[in-house]
Amino acid sequence: MQFPKDFLWGGAIAANQIEGAYNSDGKGLSVQDVTPRGWRERPTETPTSDNMKLEAIDFYHRYKEDIRLFAEMGFKVFRLSIAWSRIFPNGDEQTPNEAGLAFYDDLFDECHKYGIEPLVTLSHYETPLHLSKEYDGWRNRELIGFFEHYARTVFLRYKGKVKYWLTFNEINSIAHTPLLSGGIYTPKDELTEQDLYQAIHHELVASARVVKACHDILPDAQIGCMILGMPVYPLTPQPEDVMKALQTERENYYFSDIQVRGYYPSYSKRLLKEKGIELVITPEDIGDLMHTVDFVSFSYYMSTCESSNPEHKGGEGNIIGGVPNPYLEASEWGWQIDPVGLRFYLNTLYDRYQKPVFIVENGLGAVDELITLPDGTKTVLDDYRIAYLNDHLVQVGEAIKDGVPIMGYTAWGCIDLVSFTTAELKKRYGFIYVDRHDDGSGTFKRFKKKSFSWYKEVIASNGTSLK
Numbered sequence: 493m494q495f496p497k498d499f500l501w502g503g504a505i506a507a508n509q510i511e512g513a514y515n516s517d518g519k520g521l522s523v524q525d526v527t528p529r530g531w532r533e534r535p536t537e538t539p540t541s542d543n544m545k546l547e548a549i550d551f552y553h554r555y556k557e558d559i560r561l562f563a564e565m566g567f568k569v570f571r572l573s574i575a576w577s578r579i580f581p582n583g584d585e586q587t588p589n590e591a592g593l594a595f596y597d598d599l600f601d602e603c604h605k606y607g608i609e610p611l612v613t614l615s616h617y618e619t620p621l622h623l624s625k626e627y628d629g630w631r632n633r634e635l636i637g638f639f640e641h642y643a644r645t646v647f648l649r650y651k652g653k654v655k656y657w658l659t660f661n662e663i664n665s666i667a668h669t670p671l672l673s674g675g676i677y678t679p680k681d682e683l684t685e686q687d688l689y690q691a692i693h694h695e696l697v698a699s700a701r702v703v704k705a706c707h708d709i710l711p712d713a714q715i716g717c718m719i720l721g722m723p724v725y726p727l728t729p730q731p732e733d734v735m736k737a738l739q740t741e742r743e744n745y746y747f748s749d750i751q752v753r754g755y756y757p758s759y760s761k762r763l764l765k766e767k768g769i770e771l772v773i774t775p776e777d778i779g780d781l782m783h784t785v786d787f788v789s790f791s792y793y794m795s796t797c798e799s800s801n802p803e804h805k806g807g808e809g810n811i812i813g814g815v816p817n818p819y820l821e822a823s824e825w826g827w828q829i830d831p832v833g834l835r836f837y838l839n840t841l842y843d844r845y846q847k848p849v850f851i852v853e854n855g856l857g858a859v860d861e862l863i864t865l866p867d868g869t870k871t872v873l874d875d876y877r878i879a880y881l882n883d884h885l886v887q888v889g890e891a892i893k894d895g896v897p898i899m900g901y902t903a904w905g906c907i908d909l910v911s912f913t914t915a916e917l918k919k920r921y922g923f924i925y926v927d928r929h930d931d932g933s934g935t936f937k938r939f940k941k942k943s944f945s946w947y948k949e950v951i952a953s954n955g956t957s958l959k
């Protein structure tokens with residue numbers, strides 16, 4: 493089917509997973525520079541050479557070549573994050589680092605050279621390490637001011653260069669990875685739900701204040717929230733399972749409900765009470781929260797199931813738990829693949845909020861093999877990735893027919909990058925293969941995979957080439 497004529501096709505990345513140059517040109521350390529094993533491990537004292545993110549794929553020095561390749565695929569939009577610690581190395585300074593600001597100036601100019609609109613995430617799991625160690629991240633109310641100062645600085649600087657913004661990446665992931673998502677240095681098992689939900693409150697207030705700042709400084713721009721999207725199905729039609737699924741969904745909707753509606757939802761009272769939480773909310777916070785987002789964006793990789801039967805509890809169904817769905821296949825990393833779930837989720841979000849939606853992450857992480865064709869060209873025959881993306885995009889088309897206003901689609905990891913959960917390079921998402929490996933070997937050379945020309949055709953045909 494033909495997608496809407498202004499549909500924003502593109503790809504997505506995050507600074508810490510792609511840039512490298514972790515201490516160049518005045519950049520400070522971020523929580524990613526001390527987590528060589530990803531989201532489950534405790535941080536190292538200092539950056540260690542086994543941390544693939546320190547060099548990543550060296551986008552910092554090679555972005556011109558990479559953006560040219562994105563342009564060749566026909567990208568209309570490129571989602572990236574600004575590394576907060578390039579702009580404010582410690583996070584709590586008054587004066588920004590000019591070299592960090594200049595890097596993104598050049599990067600945005602390069603995008604515009606090809607007519608590509610940047611879509612910028614302000615905070616993608618990259619809290620400056622100093623804010624994490626000295627303030628315990630978002631547990632501390634002072635971070636609201638630091639984040640707002642950072643956001644205002646980049647809004648003023650990139651006026652006219654960036655018109656699509658996101659506040660926090662996957663804001664609802666904080667309970668699963670308090671350090672990487674919330675910058676909270678205290679070990680996860682020492683944190684109470686009170687601590688976590690207070691930190692969440694601070695992030696929600698910060699997000700709303702930044703939405704207001706964006707509207708004030710950049711009246712023509714749009715700013716959205718970003719949710720880890722994972723529909724929750726009841727494992728059976730048993731009413732208790734259905735109720736359980738609703739409760740789990742609400743633990744995620746909690747975040748978008750506040751960011752979209754501007755106040756705590758009615759169900760939050762009981763949810764917080766049963767967890768024994770009493771939030772500190774000032775009258776000023778209540779006013780701030782009323783600054784709501786313009787659109788709702790989300791990542792989508794999988795759905796999950798819930799059951800009221802405790803015997804089903806043991807299953808690590810998917811990235812953030814849940815019970816495995818017996819009807820679905822999984823990726824090599826155990827993430828269950830559910831294209832129809834994407835249509836379901838798009839419809840559910842729009843029914844709930846009546847705001848435009850943007851799919852800002854979706855893709856398949858897989859082990860790729862670089863081969864040499866008879867004519868000497870090196871490539872990856874990634875038909876499995878093409879099938880995954882095709883099937884999801886067909887469902888996006890269905891959701892458009894259902895009447896959901898979808899702003900665009902940015903495929904995750906449009907060029908191979910270091911994975912977030914496990915911090916490895918072996919898990920690849922890209923249309924472009926990067927010759928770099930977990931043992932540190934590789935030339936950093938880029939090669940087009942089969943999916944490169946497939947996606948190019950999808951964009952050129954505005955969706956009609958999908959099957």
Ligand code: BG6
Nearest residue numbers: 506661662791857911912913914
């Ligand atoms: C999302 C994150 O959770 O999933 C990305 O926003 C991440 O940063 C992506 O890379 C895929 O996860 P992973 O672990 O396969 O890289």
